[in-house]
Amino acid sequence: MTAPVLSTPAFSLFPQWLPVAAAQPAMSAPWWQWIASTDSLTARLMAAGEPGTFRVRLLRQTIGLPQRDEALALGIAPRRYAWLREVALCVDETPWVVARSVAPLHQLQGKGLGKLGERSLGSWLFQQPDLVRGPLEATATPPRFTHQQPGLSANSLWGRRSVFEHGGLSLLVQEYFLSTMADALGLPSR
Template structure:
């Protein structure tokens, strides 16, 4: 992985904030692709330490600059009032803009993959994921960095 990509993929700060900065004068927005109760993939259940049959709240979004998706994200939270409640009302608001304002936020290790799974038909060049914890709830956040982002920022494909 190039140093330029490493700065994006390994960063532990808010990806939303970084994308807004990189967009400059171009408009940034979150496009909601899918949201609702669903069965997680096996590896997602394992990352959240959930039984495989446990239903979760799944939210998939595209983080867009100039209406072009740069990153697609898939967030998974266990169903239950205290776990999924914060995510049900986000709509087209960035999870990161809420998440990184939480004072007791804990972020687990970042797992990086060069062969990510497709999220709503988008396949990234790199994908990362980590588990976030805050006040008794847990969420798995997975982000795939798309070729359109690489092209716009001059990152190697």
């Protein structure tokens, strides 16, 4: 059986999300280790790079409308305002991963996420004792949110997403792994 959706990313206008297990046949074993892991990506990137070289670069944090597929993943109406956060996860100043997180605005009260700045959202999330992570999905379609840094999306090899639940908050985290990371770690192109 082939994976037709994943083999033609250049022709897809919208991300095509598949359960990670369904994307596995199109994915090399080293990439599977990264895409299917359910622990903190921040912690994994810190361990993969030279000590002290990991940094979250804040690209955008704002209130806005989610994309249709994001609203669907969160189970909210598409025209409901949401908290949007876009970052580049950098090692030694090179972006390895770009991420976009989306949360329904009305669920954010008292969580203090507005003050996160360039601290990792993942480090905060994984400290929450009641954290539950939903199923992971994968895509080979590049992200659409990096319009201010067009070079970044062109370098995307794999994307993944999942919804985190904590204290009444549902947070959709989408992470796109860039070819710069593959180059630095000697990973295959897919």
